[in-house]
Amino acid sequence: MQQFQKRMHNTLITIAGLALLAFSAFAFADEDSSKKLSFKPDVPHPTNGTTECVEPEDEMKKNHMNYILDQRDETMHEGIRTKQYSLKECINCHVPKDSTARFGDDQHFCSSCHNFVGVSIDCFQCHMDRPMGDRPTGAKPLGKNPHGAQISKPVSTEIASTSTDAASTKGSKQ
């Protein structure tokens, strides 16, 4: 009886091991047969001509999450809106304006790597994953008019902007 049980046990282990090996052959089944097996993600480069990021590539690979994390607290709680580590600016540069890829596709800049390493992020549940197109119809440009209600017609932004060197945004078109 003991002998039989031992043999049974061994047989089951062997079958399980073979099954595991067999299934592992399907591990790369969804990869393109034309693509070679690679161990690096296929990260698309910006199409607007820039070749350098705000920090060196290695630095960004290691620490981009920390830059974004610190910047988000500074912007949110202190109103510091510098562009260097702004998530919006990352997207504006790294994702082409007319891109059809959404976050989660391998062609999107962020998910090309995040899918590969299997690190999930929730930024794009709230943030836009591609540059904003034109402002929605009817939306006013980011006004330079602090006295909005005092006068009946808004003053042209040309006069308002002469005395300051306020950060120009893409919304300053009238």
Add this chain to the structure above:
Amino acid sequence: MSCKDVNISRRSFVGQTATAAAALTIAPGVFLHTVAEAKPADQAVTSAVRWGMLIDTAKCASGCTACVSACNTENGIASHDRPRTDQQWIRKVTLRDKQTKHEISLPMLCQHCESPPCVDVCPTGASFKREDGIVLVDRHICIGCRYCMMACPYKARSFAHETVDLTVDYQPRGKGTVESCTMCVHRVDEGGTPACVEACSEAEHGAMIFGDIKNPKSEIAKQLAEHGGKQIRADLGLNTGVRYRGI
């Protein structure tokens, strides 16, 4: 003193006077940006400024919803035809006095209190008040418990009950977090005014004024000093940033 020196000093004197004269001429047309200057992007906001609004209910037109439409357009808020769960950052309310039957209408939005109950009750600190008085929800740490919605005396907060279709990148919003009027902080930080205030002035009503309450030279401070401005639920002692005339 040589002639040369005098010439130079005279030239510079003329130049300086000319510049001063030009400045004095242009100055009235130029906004005194010391009042509501766009602060440099890398500078933190300070409590030297307190943003507020003054709403004159006498000028608020009963059927007009310009402020509501402007807010929705500006912040990318779309209606899902579900009025019970749709977000409303600002809404028009028409009231009638029970005794006198006098009717007024006014926009109701986050009052940006100085002692906000929503900030007190938020377990993670996601609901917070910025140094310059604007009350915001840090949606990165909001867990969606909706306690602030219960605590707000003005029902100013909305919960994102469904996936948001993002159309603007300066106002991120997402399902499962709480949101409310941000006083268009993305505009204010760059020296602008909230979309509702602009819309009201464009609609030729001018019922809403925005500005720095702490600056005695600002339009809003002058109007508050001259005509006063009442808080809704003043009995709670919250010292709201949004004041009303005519309630």
Add this chain to the structure above:
Amino acid sequence: MKKIHLEQIEGKSAGYMGLLALLGFFVLGAIGSMLYMEHEGHWVSGMDNQIVWGLPHVFAVFLIVAASGALNVASISSVFQKKIYKPLAPLSTLVALALLTGGLMVLVLDLGRPDRLIVAMTYYNFKSIFAWNMILYNGFFVIVGVYAWFMLDRTMKQYSRYAGIAAFVWRLALTTGTGSIFGFIVARSGYDMAMMAPMFIIMSFSFGLAFFILILLASYNGTNRPLGDVVVNRLRSLLGTFVFATLYFQIVYHLSNLYATEHHAYEAFILLGEHGGSTYSSIYWIGQIILGSIVPIAMIYAPALKNCRKTLATASALVVLGGLASMYTIIIAGQAYPLEMFPGMEVVSSTFFDGATSQYSASLPELLLGLGGVAMTLIMIALGIKVLGFLPASLEDSVADPHHKAD
């Protein structure tokens, strides 16, 4: 009193397995409904921008309040040195922990962003009573766990009284915190009162004990272990006292409110059903007062029903039902009543339902979530008495009664 012998239940019968399967099914239902609500968004539930906390919270708060009350039996034995409750103390700690787990499960699964639970554990705003509650709930697990250990470990038994005192104090703080969640809200007419905290404490005594009695009766009945009348009658009269106390608090609450003209509108809403409150008023009167307080009191103190266990079980079940009705009244009716933003004025029109009483109808996902929490509690108790063996082998009079005289 003889030495009490705790024994694991066998737990192999078809009935027991069937019970676990049924409860497991409900727990899966809760998880499924949470996934559905989280994926689609909360618009699929009955909760909206007017009633932000709904049926899940009714269940969750009830379970949490009952959790601290269920610990009472153990506290009375350790803190107040009443020997008759001592054999019940380990079971009491198990029921308390199970109730809290069920309640917290429902609460966490209903969050808009349940994936951010770790944020809730690491970012604290210490002015928020909700944040304090998170610390109190987690601490409850630790302290009650230590208390149970001390009670059962021979070497630590001498310190069990101190652990019991610590647990008692902690549980009072926890219930005070839970009541203050509502008591600290200045905005709404139905809340904003200091009395919320003590009212919750007295309700916890009542609900927790009722739930404990049901568990006791069910498990002794189900395992055919002897349960004497002395223990049962003691618990019965204790429950009666607590239900009386709860009713007293309700009377004081309403009498004080009726004295102040500013509260008259809310009182008319909840007591008379005015201003669109007829549903809430019915639930209050029928659920909370009649079925939840008056009928149980009658059942408990009627001399003819003194030794009838079925009556006690029914009374306890009614107290539990009344407890759910109380939570419904407090949580949902409190939110349904409109905010009084403009005294002396009425709202003619508003797109955000200002000035209007909100009607609430619970949706199926919410109900499943709430029931799943109850099922989780029951599963933990069922598995606990099998694996940990907290159920005394016998509680017949000769064993359990400290004053028993041998015949």
